[in-house]
Amino acid sequence: DAGVIQSPRHEVTEMGQEVTLRCKPISGHDYLFWYRQTMMRGLELLIYFNNNVPIDDSGMPEDRFSAKMPNASFSTLKIQPSEPRDSAVYFCASSLLGGSNQPQHFGDGTRLSIL
């Protein structure tokens, strides 16, 4: 079975540019999560969706960040304009249903570098 697929794997861009990260969750999973991993703060939840609807975006750092899930098989995380402090590894994860008994399945991440 295909796992969670993220693209691109690596992105290097200049400050001020728009960055779009993409995620395809596991088919049939109802929940999709976006995380950011940095040395300072570890793995932090940015936003999660249930059945394509954003449920909690309290972790989104600023208005420069936005996320969408137009259908059950695709989500994007956009940063506009990007800044050097946005450099991090961004993970997408999905889970079947939700709640305490459901492990999250992570993609391989997108390593983002903003110059």
Place this chain on the structure above:
Amino acid sequence: ILNVEQSPQSLHVQEGDSTNFTCSFPSSNFYALHWYRWETAKSPKALFVMTLNGDEKKKGRISATLNTKEGYSYLYIKGSQPEDSATYLCARLYNFNKFYFGSGTKLNVKP
């Protein structure tokens, strides 16, 4: 504040050694604790899902225990092998779907 703390930060053991590390978390309003194994340049993979006080889970040489009253979980690896080298993350469920992750214990097993 839902701090999830893991100790030690890193651990170096010889092949064949048994080892354990700790995940500490606030004990109030507990829902679940998850353990993940994270190899370098790969994605975190779920190891255990633990929900009840006293839970013990085992997968091969790796096992975990949970004490929700005092707010800790232990992960044990018996007879460590080089392929066990990874970062082990724990994550506490805050509410229905929000997890707070610890910073991980990085394990290096020397052949």
